[in-house]
């Protein structure tokens with residue numbers, strides 16, 4: 088692909104170099120220092136050139152917009168204005184920061200990517216690379232197994248543009264993650280600042296990446312629970328923690344019903360360790376029940392089955408211990 092880098096600073100030079108090395112034709116543009124662009128092109132390899140924006144934007148397939156937000160209008164104008172971008176894929180990594188980089192200049196009900204798309208109505212705008220520090224874009228990424236490479240978030244409304252961003256993410260050593268429509272940039276751009284905070288204001292170092300991991304779901308009421316009852320093992324005990332969904336907090340009657348039902352279900356020897364509605368990362372914590380082994384397994388099994396079917400219950404967690412109950 089023929090790619091114009093509009094803004095050849097930290098991001099533009101790193102991405103352009105990676106793409107040139109991956110075999111794309113890259114033009115480094117929009118710097119106040121032409122000698123710097125020449126040097127960048129030389130070090131990126133044979134397929135790279137230095138140019139003025141209006142020399143290459145009208146000819147290329149893809150433009151990377153990698154300028155500070157307060158330079159955006161000037162950069163677009165220098166490239167030839169909106170018409171020069173018609174029918175092109177425009178990948179933007181620009182975050183709409185205030186000139187002093189202290190905060191986002193726009194957010195919540197719009198995003199930098201959407202504003203760029205408004206300025207370039209004929210272009211296919213896709214947002215990518217705005218949540219990774221430039222220091223991460225380095226050849227050692229390719230030494231990492233492809234299944235473990237850092238991810239990069241992509242937001243866009245056009246399938247072809249999203250596919251281009253996908254390819255360019257892989258060609259720079261990242262795993263693309265498609266978040267959704269360009270509108271999602273409203274949520275993604277602030278996340279870029281979170282990454283910046285972790286990369287530059289803490290001690291992890293700037294070459295910071297992220298991966299979103301999927302973990303197995305916790306047992307849910309409709310799924311079989313992994314109940315392993317060990318009998319005759321001294322003082323084995325089980326604590327069953329019960330969590331409900333948000334409706335438990337909103338609907339106090341549901342919790343009261345749960346408490347009444349639970350107490351009515353208890354068999355002698357089962358300790359009702361309490362009910363409380365407390366937010367936790369697994370839902371609203373509703374109750375914990377602790378059982379000694381002498382009450383297992385049938386009462387426990389039956390009780391768990393009842394819990395699974397209770398409308399207030401979303402998650403049941405069981406911990407076994409050998410401590411005295």
Ligand SMILES: NC(=O)c1ccc[n+]([C@@H]2O[C@H](COP(=O)([O-])OP(=O)(O)OC[C@H]3O[C@@H](n4cnc5c(N)ncnc54)[C@H](OP(=O)(O)O)[C@@H]3O)[C@@H](O)[C@H]2O)c1
Nearest residue numbers: 094095096097098118119153154155180181182217220221
């Ligand atoms: N750096 C990161 O890690 C990172 C991460 C995510 C997103 N971003 C976003 O990506 C965009 C580019 O960031 P960057 O760090 O690559 O920026 P940068 O290093 O400051 O590069 C900006 C580019 O714009 C050019 N430019 C031309 N006229 C300019 C002027 N009057 N004032 C300032 N720059 C001018 C600069 O030219 P010169 O060569 O003459 O300086 C340079 O090529 C920004 O929107 C930023 O928010 C950055």
